[in-house]
Amino acid sequence: MNNAVPSSASRKVTLNDVARLAGVSVATASKALNGRKQVRAETRARVVEAAEQLSFSPNELARSLLADRTGTVGLLTNDLEGRFSIPILMGAEDAFGADSVAVFLCDARGDAIREKHHVQALLSRRVDGLIVVGSRTDPRPSLGRELPVPVVYAYAPSEDPEDLSIVVDNVGAGRSAVDHLVSTGRTRIAHITGDPTYGASQERAEGALAALADHGLSLVGEVRFGSWTESWGRAAASMLLGQHPELDAILCGSDQVARGVMDALREHGRTVPDDVAVMGFDNWEIFTSGARPALTSVDMNFERLGRVAAQRLFAAIDGEPRSGVEALDTRVVIRGSTVPG
Amino acid sequence: MNNAVPSSASRKVTLNDVARLAGVSVATASKALNGRKQVRAETRARVVEAAEQLSFSPNELARSLLADRTGTVGLLTNDLEGRFSIPILMGAEDAFGADSVAVFLCDARGDAIREKHHVQALLSRRVDGLIVVGSRTDPRPSLGRELPVPVVYAYAPSEDPEDLSIVVDNVGAGRSAVDHLVSTGRTRIAHITGDPTYGASQERAEGALAALADHGLSLVGEVRFGSWTESWGRAAASMLLGQHPELDAILCGSDQVARGVMDALREHGRTVPDDVAVMGFDNWEIFTSGARPALTSVDMNFERLGRVAAQRLFAAIDGEPRSGVEALDTRVVIRGSTVPG
């Protein structure tokens, strides 16, 4: 009554073993387990049972070698610690997991040499495709057109327009932020953002200015560039309040900046949101929910970005390549810092 | 003068092609490229050149099939988005990368079924070993002893003492936090921490109390358990200040809690660090550096944890398994919230 083969999981159960136990040839065993036609139901059952008894699991290496398709993809990131890679990676893993594809993770740490090396390693392991995740929205060098597998660039687009890149629509994000503020009745809006060398800060500002113009408004003061930190948010807000005490909303380039801004507002005796509305970008939950009141923010939908990238990669692997830059839209998550209550 | 074989990277350059171009047999080509003896220098050169010309890269699948060793490991995490997995993962990737090992990443999202499935998938891809990263310090179920490859548990130990687990010494972390506070002259120390169901909060508190006893001190009030949030930090600190205005230091269970505590202190007119010292755990840079003043915190050395886990896995793969729980020590990172700047 007890399991006769307890050591089954020990090592190396091969199709041969299954076939022998079932009393058939390896060819038949293979066909039986893979649902091929050409095998009698009774025989199939015997093989399946033998496989279970031995807890057989086919060697994917051998299978891949033959099929010239491994069911693996490479995920090449450049800032594993970063805010962006992880959700994207999760989305991708999510999309892949459904189809039982495994992902090889590599972090090039921003080093081109390392990156080359990793690509080489991945190719020698015969991945079916590659997703390259950047750490900034600025375009990055292409891996080249001569690669034997499809590549999708996520977050940071490739410089080569022939490549396919999936990015976030930062201009649109800026627009929708302003739209939201205006819809809550704000008209004297200022903008404090981060590092001016980042494409993200420029594009968000561009979108915000465009939306203001559409509404017949203009920004209070200039766009304040600085760094992506709380302390910059505090400093900039203090300055701004001195120069433009009439403002009724501050759009911040990131949630961290927004946290600093809210700190400064409180110290200047301004209340949020009644007196001044505040909102950020990124919807980084640990910052938005810790704020008082909770921070309205533009969610960049990174997980979806990862999923879309994975889907596009699948399509390309299946012979339907695309190229160009595909920008995904964002969504405003409304919380207490822009609407009372 | 130009490269004669531009399409080299296209598809499927095999050792056969190299051998043919070099005018030797595949056996000789293999030996030549792998630095085996038994091949004349001149012949070797010819092969190497042929390989370069075709930009040949050996099929690792075939190689692994033969060697019964893939040079890949599986990294099974349970909260990819979490604070812990990523640095551990980076440390592991770091340690592996040096020896050109590739890592398969899987996120089971805390689901046991999913986990089983991923383990199965990884085994069928013939990983050489597994690292299992937990999301909490509490012990987790073992994957079992019957696996055909070594397993190392990181952060969350396995329930089975026969397994090898690498964890953080949270008790020691609690001790060293108190030691630091005492060394700066604090004697009336309170402790606000997070979710009481987490082993981490219990162990850190335990270490803190032990260290206080060693110094002949006792805690101001009781340990305040709550949640790992800023708002809990604020609320608990306010209560605490009402009941024990004499306190001169608050040890916080996490950096987030500490941020909330500092907020509350400021609102109650207490200055940090002169009046009250504050410190946290985790040394999460985005929180510690944004605080005013910057927050002293206990760094859990997660990257090192990842590296050690990877090293232990290597050792086990090479036939030197260990078992039991290995606790790594932590370090206090001193900033302005405990010592005047």
Added chain:
DNA sequence: GAAAGTGCCGAAAAGGCTTTCTGCGAACCG
């Protein structure tokens, strides 16, 4: 000058699986 040794190269097997193709008995058709 024959026997033994050396240096290099290639044939072949192995690793685990899938697939094609062949073969064989049974069922069908006329």
Added chain:
DNA sequence: CGGTTCGCAGAAAGCCTTTTCGGCACTTTC
């Protein structure tokens, strides 16, 4: 009842590489 299908199983080739072993042409040794 002879011949054709049909259903099912097995033999064998192939995927790409490494490694063992045998063989060939030399050189060395008495």
